[in-house]
Amino acid sequence: MRFYDYTPAPSPRRVRMFLAEKGLEIETVQVDLAAGEEFREPFVTLNPRCVVPLLELDDGTCIGEAAVICRYLEAVHPEPPLHGTTPEQRAVIEMWDRAMEDDGFRAVAEAVRNTSPAFADRALTGQERYPQLPELAARGVRRTRQFMDDLDTRLGASPFVAGDEFSIADITAFVCVGFARWAKVKPEPRHANLQRWHEVIAARPSANA
């Protein structure tokens, strides 16, 4: 099993935190996105979507997308459970994990990829080139601020994102709060629930992954 990573990028960090929580160490290959290695061989054949993370199994099967990789790792290394154990728990945790992706990750990406010169003509991931749209960058910042508000509200009702237990949804949310700094959005002092939760997660050894 081989993990394709790029240390500065937020999506593979989700997998790194997940691996750390599981106590797993696997062979890791850096794909230098700053140098455009994701668009060149050998990586582009492994993942024509040109994104990390990617997990290559021993038989050559390649699994893309952080959420899919983590669910696969949970299936083959169930302990400690980070996706719940009953079908109901698994569904609720997956629903929250998706909300963190859709409202958090996608919002920050919208802000960053439509602004940074590093993503000129690459406002979306993949091989096609899409121009940056300034109005979309502004919408991304607004959505990221909304994400912080909504996350604070949620964490006022629940100790962790998906309920009473730490889960993959906390990893996604925590990495997203860090990613939001790329869009110059940070939790505000008024986000007391979010701040309390953030300290709890940051104290876990996996937060250094």
Place this chain on the structure above:
Amino acid sequence: MRFYDYTPAPSPRRVRMFLAEKGLEIETVQVDLAAGEEFREPFVTLNPRCVVPLLELDDGTCIGEAAVICRYLEAVHPEPPLHGTTPEQRAVIEMWDRAMEDDGFRAVAEAVRNTSPAFADRALTGQERYPQLPELAARGVRRTRQFMDDLDTRLGASPFVAGDEFSIADITAFVCVGFARWAKVKPEPRHANLQRWHEVIAARPSANA
């Protein structure tokens, strides 16, 4: 178990096709999106994200998102399998299902929600109001055309979207091809692989769901 549906909408159709493939019939409630019922009680409390589909379990737990609902239904009604049976199969199928969502559904939604007067000031789902962006509508159409090209290429290499067997990824792709008509994008005569596959899926009884 109660399924919240809106017959004209594409996302709940994914769940309807899935239920039909499983041979399941469950209590169904229509949420009239054309009348804005998703923003009002009782629905807004069940799903503050204000979207269908939603699955309400007997204990009151609410599960949102078509993909999450289908994975839950697979867990409690495993036969016939539509997500694969081994961890590796499940990961590959989930990866392809996500690709159909990200490259297909999200592209069409980008085109439709930034154009149709029905979505004025609601370019994104949810309670927040976001204005329509004409440039984003144009990008959505371009991405939808790219989706058709990529799907045709994939179906030239594989009989079904995720491999040799019919799966949830075919349901998502098939519903998305129908949804694309809302953006006035249809498969072209040159998409011979896509056309062949589409006839095969359309012949399944679940295609009428």
